[in-house]
Amino acid sequence: xxxxxxxxxxxxxxxxxxxxxxxxxxxxxxxxxxxxxxxxxxxxxxxxxxxxxxxxxxxxxxxxxxxxxxxxxxxxxxxxxxxxxxxxxxxxxxxxxxxxxxxxxxxxxxxxxxxxxxxxxxxxxxxxxxxxxxxxxxxxxxxxxxxxxxxxxxxxxxxxxxxxxxxxxxxxxxxxxxxxxxxxxxxxxxxxxxxxxxxxxxxxxxxxxxxxxxxxxxxxxxxxxxxxxxxxxxxxxxxxxxxxxxxxxxxxxxxxxxxxxxxxxxxxxxxxxxxxxxxxxxxxxxxxxxx
Amino acid sequence: xxxxxxxxxxxxxxxxxxxxxxxxxxxxxxxxxxxxxxxxxxxxxxxxxxxxxxxxxxxxxxxxxxxxxxxxxxxxxxxxxxxxxxxxxxxxxxxxxxxxxxxxxxxxxxxxxxxxxxxxxxxxxxxxxxxxxxxxxxxxxxxxxxxxxxxxxxxxxxxxxxxxxxxxxxxxxxxxxxxxxxxxxxxxxxxxxxxxxxxxxxxxxxxxxxxxxxxxxxxxxxxxxxxxxxxxxxxxxxxxxxxxxxxxxxxxxxxxxxxxxxxxxxxxxxxxxxxxxxxxxxxxxxxxxxxxxxxxxxxxxxxxxxxxxxxxxxxxxxxxxxxxxxxxxxxxxxxxxxxxxxxxxxxxxxxxxxxxxxxxxxxxxxxxxxxxxxxxxxxxxxxxxxxxxxxxxxxxxxxxxxxxxxxxxxxxxxxxxxxxxxxxxxxxxxxxxxxxxxxxxxxx
Numbered sequence: 001x002x003x004x005x006x007x008x009x010x011x012x013x014x015x016x017x018x019x020x021x022x023x024x025x026x027x028x029x030x031x032x033x034x035x036x037x038x039x040x041x042x043x044x045x046x047x048x049x050x051x052x053x054x055x056x057x058x059x060x061x062x063x064x065x066x067x068x069x070x071x072x073x074x075x076x077x078x079x080x081x082x083x084x085x086x087x088x089x090x091x092x093x094x095x096x097x098x099x100x101x102x103x104x105x106x107x108x109x110x111x112x113x114x115x116x117x118x119x120x121x122x123x124x125x126x127x128x129x130x131x132x133x134x135x136x137x138x139x140x141x142x143x144x145x146x147x148x149x150x151x152x153x154x155x156x157x158x159x160x161x162x163x164x165x166x167x168x169x170x171x172x173x174x175x176x177x178x179x180x181x182x183x184x185x186x187x188x189x190x191x192x193x194x195x196x197x198x199x200x201x202x203x204x205x206x207x208x209x210x211x212x213x214x215x216x217x218x219x220x221x222x223x224x225x226x227x228x229x230x231x232x233x234x235x236x237x238x239x240x241x242x243x244x245x246x247x248x249x250x251x252x253x254x255x256x257x258x259x260x261x262x263x264x265x266x267x268x269x270x271x272x273x274x275x276x277x278x279x280x281x282x283x284x285x286x287x288x289x290x291x
Numbered sequence: 292x293x294x295x296x297x298x299x300x301x302x303x304x305x306x307x308x309x310x311x312x313x314x315x316x317x318x319x320x321x322x323x324x325x326x327x328x329x330x331x332x333x334x335x336x337x338x339x340x341x342x343x344x345x346x347x348x349x350x351x352x353x354x355x356x357x358x359x360x361x362x363x364x365x366x367x368x369x370x371x372x373x374x375x376x377x378x379x380x381x382x383x384x385x386x387x388x389x390x391x392x393x394x395x396x397x398x399x400x401x402x403x404x405x406x407x408x409x410x411x412x413x414x415x416x417x418x419x420x421x422x423x424x425x426x427x428x429x430x431x432x433x434x435x436x437x438x439x440x441x442x443x444x445x446x447x448x449x450x451x452x453x454x455x456x457x458x459x460x461x462x463x464x465x466x467x468x469x470x471x472x473x474x475x476x477x478x479x480x481x482x483x484x485x486x487x488x489x490x491x492x493x494x495x496x497x498x499x500x501x502x503x504x505x506x507x508x509x510x511x512x513x514x515x516x517x518x519x520x521x522x523x524x525x526x527x528x529x530x531x532x533x534x535x536x537x538x539x540x541x542x543x544x545x546x547x548x549x550x551x552x553x554x555x556x557x558x559x560x561x562x563x564x565x566x567x568x569x570x571x572x573x574x575x576x577x578x579x580x581x582x583x584x585x586x587x588x589x590x591x592x593x594x595x596x597x598x599x600x601x602x603x604x605x606x607x608x609x610x611x612x613x614x615x616x617x618x619x620x621x622x623x624x625x626x627x628x629x630x631x632x633x634x635x636x637x638x639x640x641x642x643x644x645x646x647x648x649x650x651x652x653x654x655x656x657x658x659x660x661x662x663x664x665x666x667x668x669x670x671x672x673x674x675x676x677x678x679x680x681x682x683x684x685x686x687x688x689x690x691x692x693x694x695x696x697x698x699x700x701x702x703x704x705x706x707x708x709x710x711x712x713x714x715x716x717x718x719x720x721x722x723x724x725x726x727x728x729x730x731x732x733x734x735x
Contacts, residue, residue, distance in 0.1 A: 006547040013539050109353075118357035120563050120592040132573045139546070141571040144539070214537070215567055215592065217560055219354055223536040258540035263503055263530040265540060 003259075009138040010255045016144050018251020019151040020210055024224060025231040025243040026158055027202030033175040033238025034195045037086060037097045041105035042228065043221030045200050049074045049207025050216045051112055054123050063126040063212075070208030071201050078200025082193050090192070105221070113218040120215035123208070143212055150209055155244060158202065162240055171195055175238050230273045236286020245285055329657040332735060333447030338423035339656045344395040346371070347418025349411040349429035349439075350453065352403040355534040356431045356559035359587050359635050363431055363453055364401060365628055366639025371397045373623070373640075374647050380619045384641070384672050385648035392647045393656065404429055406533065406559075408438035415439060419446050425656050426451055426646060431559075431635065432533075433457030433506035436471075443468035444732055449658050451642045454635050456558070456584045458509035461686035462727025467734055468658065470665055470685040472645060472673075473605045473638040476506075477727075478720040479583045480513035482691035483603040486712065487518065487581060490601065491552060494522035498550035498578070500541060500557050500565050501530045506584075510556045514583050526550040531561070538565040542572045552579045563592045570596055587633035590696060590708035597696035597708065604692050606637035606675060607709055617674040631706045641673050645680075645687075659734040678717065683724030685731065688717040 028042045039045075053070030057063065081104065089097045124130070125143035133142045162168035170191050173181045182188040207221075214220060227250060235246025253272055258265040276283060329336065338345060348367055351360035373381045374397055377390040391397060400422055402414030411429055418424040427443060430436045430453025437459055443450030444466035452460060452471040456479070461471050474482075497518060501507040507530070515525055526548035529541035542565070545553060553574060557565045562582065566589070569575050575596065582589065582597070585604035590597040608631040611618035620640060624632040632640075646661075648671055653660035666682035678689040694709035702708070 003547060006544065009543045009547065010540060013543055017537060017539060113353075113357075118353075118361060119588065120358075120560060122567075122594055132571075138543070139573050141573075143571070213568075213571070215560070215563055217357075219357065219534075219560075220536070222354075223534050227536065254537075255540040255543075258529070259544060262528075262541055262544065263532075266532050266535070 005137055006259055007256070009140075010259045011252065012135070012138065012140070014252035014255030015248065016140075016148050016251070017255055018248035019148050019155075020206060020213075020247075021224075021227060021231050021250050022244040022247025023151045023154055023209075024203060024206040025228045025235070025247050026155065026240055027199035027206070028228055029232045029235070029238055029243045030158075030162070030171070030202070030240060031196055031199035032232070033240075034171055034178070035086070035090065035192050036094075036178075037089065037101065038094065039199070040098055040101040040225070041081070041108060042101075042199075042203055043223075043225030044105040044108035045074050045078065045203040045221070046207040046210075046224060047112065047216070047218060047221035048077065048108055049204025050123070050211040050220065051116065051121070051207075052204065053208030053211055054121050054216055057123050063123075066123065066211075067205065067208050070211075071205040074204025074207070075197045075201035077204075079193055079197040081200070082196035086196065087189065087192070109218045109221070116218065118217060118219075120217055122215055123211035125212035141213075147209060147213065151206075154202070154205060154209075158198075158240065161198070167191070167194065227269070230269055233273050233283060234276050236283025239283065239285045239287070242283055242285035246283070249284075329655065329660070333658055334419055334423040334425055335657050338425040339393075339395055342396060343398045344392060344425045344656060345418070345422045346397060346399040347402070347415050347422065347424035347427040347429075348399055349402045349404040349414045349427075349435070351406040351431050351435075352401075354405040354407075355561050356406045358592070359454065359559055360404070360406070360431045362587055362633055363635040363639045365624070366632065366636030367399070367428065367643060369624060369627060369636070370640040370643035371399055374643065378623070380616065380623060381644055381647065383616055383619070384644040385651055387651035388647050392650045393654070395656075400424075402429075404432070404435050406432035406435060408432075408434045411435040412438050412442050415442055416446075419448055424448060428453055428639075428642065430454045432504075433460055433509075434504045436460045436469075437464040437505060440464055440466045440469040447658055447735070449646070449661055451646050453642070454638055455506070456510055457505040458513060458722075458727045459505045461684040462509075462729050464505075465684050465686075465729040465731055467662060467685075467731040470642075470646075470662075470680060470687070472642045472678075472687040472689065473634070474603065474689065474691045474717075474720075475686075476510035476513040476584070477722050478691050478717065479510065479603040480517040481720040482713075482715040483581070483583050483601060483693055484514070484517035484521070486601055486693050487552070488521040488523075491579060494524075495551045496524055496526045496549060497552045497554050498526050498545045498548045499528040500538070500545070500553070500555045501528055502557050502561060503530045503532050506558065507556050510584055511554075514554055514556070531557070531565075533561065535561065535564075538568045539572065541565070542569055542574055545569070546572055546574050546577065550578055552581055554581050554583060556583060558584065558586050560592075562586045562589055566593050566596050585634065585694065587635045591706075595699060598698050600696045601712070602694050602696075602709070604694055605634035605689075606632075607634070607692055607694050607711055608632060609707070609709070609711055610675065610692065610714065613714070614675060616672060620674050637674055645671060645673070662734065675714070681721070681724060683731075684727075684729040686721070688721055690717050691715045691720060 052073035053066035056069035057066040231246035235242025404411035436455035582602040585602035649664040
């Protein structure tokens, strides 16, 4: 039987869970939409963001510095990765792109395991957001509430970059037709590098913001990567609003299903993805013809 | 006939050598069995025809159980090192061991199972086919243990089970070619259940966090069955997949369930994460936490959340005050690895020491002989006192240790996480041998 307070709690929790999934997925979908590269190292970059922030926190005990360091480090890593490796794969088959990013992801994970071992590392939330908040209908961790706000701001910033700047216009044009952008005299490869850096930064930012919610382990990105793909497929590959919508839907499915039958929470997520693929193969907000 | 042989050119020295050989041959059957006089089975005798015997080890080095897998591996490596050098501790458990097992140096290969049955089976199949592994081991997941049980029975290669808490491993999925040293769902529940009833009272309400595979289901069932005898009820059982990245939705259900006690059956990083998030959601402020199947390193990884928490375990290092072999093991382990061993390493070490003991007793690596040595049910030493293996299901009958997380102010050193509350003798904890549907299968 449905417990209404529990249903409301789960709906709210689904929103919080979905916000985080939306943030991670947005980086993945921007990169894929623009560069046509499905970055299987995205989960590892999410994880590295967490660890870079963790190291910074260890030295500074400042969560804000940890967030900045985690984001910038992964952005830098993304730029280097794009310049040194990824750009050589733009014109190669998708299989090669998948293999090289998959391999890079494994290297990143094992390097972190070598440096930090598999044991969990904890990044505490900032003092301001510690404890539990009484929302009237439920008690909810204060930091998770803050995460919803942080993610909303971050997604808003990404929206402004993508939809209110010249760079964003070029990126969106690149998503639609990169050959045409190139033929208009725009250095599309420079744009690709920036896009890869922004996508990586989104993953790194999500990694360190998520760190106080979970405990960091080298494999944390592997777990989230699968869900991220599901979100991108549901929302529409290459669609930034689709990533947000897909993330929220995924969060709600996991949360609400767990109330009826927890064993099926993640199964239902895949069932939803299958349904979307059948009914609308290009995703809810994806555009037909776009890869 | 002698004259005839001499006539055909056999020298007197040759005749004496032949006679000695015939006499020797007639005496041999009375001596311990050697490779030559047993029919080939599994990787025997090929795997032990040289100067070494090979062991295939598959532990999770990545994934949710990676921390525990690495610890388990250290226990295996220390045991192999001790067996090969004839260490004093091994000799206490396997008195006939000198160096190696039956004089053969032990060699080993390690594969990462990632706690996935298919990966473990593929790796072990390779070890059996290519390296002629005479024994295989691995676990840290009952799903892996059950899969390797089946592989061992099919390939006729002994599987000395690593960490596995499911009742099924030596229950409905038991095999003739599998043995298990460590405690499991039934014995955990029978040991910690009375402590919970004593501490929390009768007629309480419990919520469960259960990983969705054989380990989780059987441990939760055993706990529910035992606690039901004291009037406890289950308010909710939150079943989550292995490696769930977030427990918030499950914990909201727990928080709204009205339970008095949260019984966290999750293991590895799942246990760490779910415990941490239970704290974040205020669940641990509202209800008591119990971990019926203790997770190595959980106290360290959760940063003190195990304070005051009861758990059942195979081993905790402070029992060295009561058990001299435990003290020897702790010292050797800490000297090599720089930290106190947890129960994954203990189980690994003892399992290998017991296997060496059984091979030496059988006088052979021949699998049926080694299995029969286990099935004698001989009382043998372990790090927690004397134990024996049941012939009916190949389960070691051994004590279960109940611990309670220490408050930080009471910790004497950085690894002094638990008080040992009780060491519960194994005999009274065991189910009837056929209770979980064990049918061992054939020797050949």
